[in-house]
Amino acid sequence: MKAGMSETRRCFCGGFARLETSWTRDNPGRRFWTCCRKKGCGYFDWFDPQMCARSKMIIHGLLNRINKVNDELKSSRMREKLLGFLIVIGVLVAVLSANATQHNGSSGTKTVLELA
Numbered sequence: 001m002k003a004g005m006s007e008t009r010r011c012f013c014g015g016f017a018r019l020e021t022s023w024t025r026d027n028p029g030r031r032f033w034t035c036c037r038k039k040g041c042g043y044f045d046w047f048d049p050q051m052c053a054r055s056k057m058i059i060h061g062l063l064n065r066i067n068k069v070n071d072e073l074k075s076s077r078m079r080e081k082l083l084g085f086l087i088v089i090g091v092l093v094a095v096l097s098a099n100a101t102q103h104n105g106s107s108g109t110k111t112v113l114e115l116a
């Protein structure tokens, strides 16, 4: 039988080993066989052959780019949140200062008039 996607393995538990993808620094995107259970017999075997240095470099470069774009998205979302927060604070300050002007009576009104 030829090795390929239809290949199956059995781990030491007797079940079918699961095919997972590694995202470690040395083996980014390289698939491996692991135990059929979450914490099982510790079965491990590579499915894909080892990557050449060039492939690793390209994958790392792509991952870095993706992370950078994610960070930019996150920071722009943060900016939106911050802007929303500032608008709420601004409205609160406006409402509070309007109330303060009303409740302060003549002296408050006088200050406002002087500033105007």
Ligand SMILES: [Zn+2]
Binding pocket: 011, 012, 013, 014, 015, 035, 036, 037, 040, 041, 042, 043
């Ligand atoms: Zn197992």
